[in-house]
């Protein structure tokens with residue numbers, strides 16, 4: 356305070372009177388102010404928690420596509436689910452169309468997948484040829500639903516090389 | 527009657543052409559709207575050739591954006607089903623709606639540019655030394671707020687551009703170490719871009735970010751005054767005093783402004799003489815109004831001449847090819863596209879390196895610069911001072927690199943983000959698969 360070079364007098368703060376400022380009072384004051392502060396902080400936390408959704412109105416991760424025999428041999432893009440269904444004779448596998456770089460849709464170009472956003476290129480099995488994509492495209496589990504539709508579970512990534520052969524496919 | 531009316535005007539507004547020094551200073555001090563101005567301003571601070579009035583132009587743009595933005599809020603519906611339609615309505619069904627939208631868009635892009643150039647001006651005049659380092663930090667926060675406002679506003683039309691810009695933007699956030707997935711979850715309000723995402727961006731864009739920017743702006747102006755005015759007066763002050771850096775003890779002229787220790791040091795402008803100063807009313811006020819009118823008319827002219835882009839409605843199934851970020855983010859997209867590195871079995875995604883680390887480091891350098899800068903204080907407040915050549919070169923080099931990346935991204939990138947030199951034919955890309 357001395358560096359001010361002026362004397363502004365003493366400021367008295369209510370409750371600072373040493374005559375009444377006993378240990379008991381001080382403790383009570385700390386508990387009192389502390390609990391109000393704690394309640395305030397807890398409410399801040401609660402407000403923050405609200406931003407983490409509990410319910411998501413998003414499509415299920417497991418869904419039915421068309422019937423297996425509706426797919427031609429080769430690569431078929433499913434726009435609604437952003438994936439490719441690939442049929443090779445009777446064997447099926449499913450590769451995600453979501454670029455592992457930043458999430459644009461890759462396009463099948465007959466011999467490779469190309470990403471329009473930053474130019475990543477992928478082999479037919481989803482491994483990276485070149486570009487900024489850090490990982491291969493995901494493969495998803497494929498199955499047949501009881502009522503005969505091709506069923507995909509995007510929550511279940513599978514190893515490259517996975518094949519599903521529908522048991523009653525009329526080739 | 528006339529007498530009364532002019533008196534009424536003077537109580538409500540200010541004396542437009544003051545007859546005396548006293549009337550001039552009362553116009554400022556007694557007026558609610560103007561009391562945050564100084565009564566007198568240094569001539570050097572007012573000089574167009576010093577500041578190019580860029581800060582004032584930034585403030586004018588912020589004001590124009592706030593006004594046109596609130597107007598747009600009467601027509602825009604933040605719902606994934608209706609957002610795109612409400613923009614189309616603005617363009618075709620609302621009288622002058624297109625004009626309003628255009629002006630908001632061009633003012634927004636203009637603000638990114640003008641704020642950046644203002645920062646460059648501050649840098650090249652070495653105006654961030656000493657106590658003004660604090661205001662430089664406030665400025666960095668304002669720049670960040672300006673960019674966030676642009677990014678959040680970009681999403682609102684819910685067209686293809688918006689949808690894929692946000693796909694890429696939140697994809698970058700996801701790559702942040704440790705907190706990435708949580709960050710993406712909070713930004714998107716889920717795992718996918720959807721209604722929650724639009725609503726969150728909307729509230730940020732129309733409430734939190736503008737309020738944040740206005741509060742920061744107020745603080746920015748308060749600091750300009752408390753730091754003793756613009757650095758333009760430093761050369762004068764240096765010339766007038768033998769020991770330039772020993773500013774007199776902190777001194778406050780305000781009623782309640784008791785300054786203690788090293789808090790806000792109010793630098794005295796005692797070295798300034800009568801002839802170095804002009805009255806704020808009418809000089810500063812006239813200048814402000816002039817800048818506002820020029821900037822307003824410039825954005826209006828742009829709005830009349832050019833239409834703000836609007837692509838097809840957002841379609842998660844079709845990525846536009848190429849999908850480009852707006853020009854002021856294209857340099858980041860270039861970095862994101864070209865900085866994935868492979869080290870044996872390890873891969874560092876370009877999203878992390880180019881999307882988070884490089885811009886993060888740039889921002890950190892920008893913020894820390896005033897505290898690292900060792901250039902002599904005599905260079906303060908002078909354009910391109912010789913003894914600041916090294917500093918200015920670093921700034922110019924980084925800015926130049928960013929401009930080159932923007933140029934490459936905007937003009938040379940074609941389908942699949944391949945390079946096409948001017949004149950090279952580009953394959954026509956089907957817009958739908």
Ligand code: HEM
Nearest residue numbers: 577579581582584585645653661662665666668669756757
């Ligand atoms: C919304 C954005 C901004 C607004 C509205 C704004 C406004 C202003 C205004 C009106 C001035 C008075 C001088 C002039 O007109 O040039 C000023 C000065 C200043 N600004 Fe900003 N500014 C913004 C962003 C920035 C940024 C991004 C920086 C730097 C990182 C910055 C740093 C400074 C500094 C250090 C001064 C004092 C300059 C001097 O003393 O010569 N500002 N600003």
Ligand code: FES
Nearest residue numbers: 454456457470473
């Ligand atoms: S999102 Fe595919 S390359 Fe960037």
